[in-house]
Amino acid sequence: MKLLRYGEMGRERAGLxxxxxxxxxxxxxxxxxxxDRLTPQGLAEIAALDSNALPVVEGHPRLGSCVARPGKFICIGLNYRAHAAESNLPIPAEPVVFGKWSSAVVxxxxxxxxxxxxxxxxxxVELGVVIGTRGRYLTEAEALSHVxxxxxxxxxxxxxxxxxRGGTWDKGKGCDTFGPTGPWLVTADEVGDPQNLRLWLEVDGKRYQDSSTADMIFTVAELVxxxxxxxTLEPGDIISTGTPEGVGLGQKPPVYLRAGQTVKLGVEKLGEQTQRMVSAG
Structure with a gap:
């Protein structure tokens, strides 16, 4: 299933x-x-519906984050081999973990x-993992069953x-609007192997990132x-699993985003995003 949320900001409704x-x-x-709507039982209730009997939403409504109010937005840094290389940093011995604040989610x-x-x-651009089953001290063998x-x-x-600016990474990662999420949550059964997905990103039509989750240092199972x-991981928590090579910092010379530019990105099987860059008010 492809689940989504649509409507005005702050007044979104659930859809598929x-x-x-x-x-x-x-x-x-x-x-x-x-x-709980994202637990196996909650998803089963949606899957049991006759989708053809559900009302069609007309027009092209705004899409909200495909997960409402994620309890935790956990991010992983330097998790692609080529990205670590372009950053002139060694392969991490353990995952680099940081967080985004809830006001980043759009x-x-x-x-x-x-x-x-x-x-x-x-x-x-990153692959996001949405937790569906509560878990703590999970083994790698158990991990994907909690997604x-x-x-x-x-x-x-x-x-x-x-x-x-000193301190941790968080203040450069959690600014307002710094976590566009969606367009939809694709259930694990429809995605299959998360280590075989192409992901890409373009700025004003120029492709900077084009890679595969096969280049991850730590797999989704390892990260979960x-x-x-x-x-404790809870239903609705998001783990963002790192980005491949091709970020602006890695360009020679570095290239950064400016107001007025358009960014497009996507992950195979999971859809695409398009954002306009604007100056904060």
Whole structure:
């Protein structure tokens, strides 16, 4: 299934994408795409519906984040071999973990704000993993059974805030609008092997990133297991699994985003995003 949220910001409703590419409204009685709705039981209730009997949503409504109110937005850094190389950094012995704040989460096609004082706002296409079953101290063999599905994440990053201002990476990663998520959550059964997905990103039509999740240093199963050693994973939590080579910081000379530019990105089987870069008010 491809699950999504549509409507005005803050007033989104849950829906699904049918086989003809039309949005179908899910019954309001099922609630939003958050928490228990993303558990195996919650997803089974949606799967049991006759999608052809659900009302078609007319027009082209705005899409919100495909997960409502993620409890945790956990991100992984330097998780592609070629990206570590372009960053002139060694392969990490363990996953690099940081977080995004909830105000970073926006819809897949919403505007992305370049923060005040930013000169080094950068792009990062990533595979997002959505947790569906609560788990702690998971083994790698157990990990994928706790995944509800996958989505596209744009891990927008301000490099000066991230690396030149002291402290942790978080303040360069968690700025408002820095976490476009969606367009839809694709259930794990439909995606199959998460280590064989192509992902790409373009700025104003120029392709900078074009790689595969096969280049990951730590697999999705390894990451889910690893993160669960430090916190309990809950349904609706998101793990963004790192970006491949081709970020702005890695260009020679570096290239950064400016207001007025358009960024397009996607992950195989998971859809595409398009964002306009704007200056923060």
């Amino acid at each position: 994408l049918d086989e003809q590419g039309r949005i179908r409204a899910l019954p309001e009685s099922l609630g939003d795409l958050a928490g 819809g897949p096609n919403d505007d992305v704000e370049i923060p005040r004082g930013s000169e080094k706002t950068d792009w990062e 509800a599905g996958y989505c596209v994440v744009h891990d927008v990053s301000e490099r000066a805030f991230q690396m030149e 297991s690893y993160v669960s050693q430090f916190c």
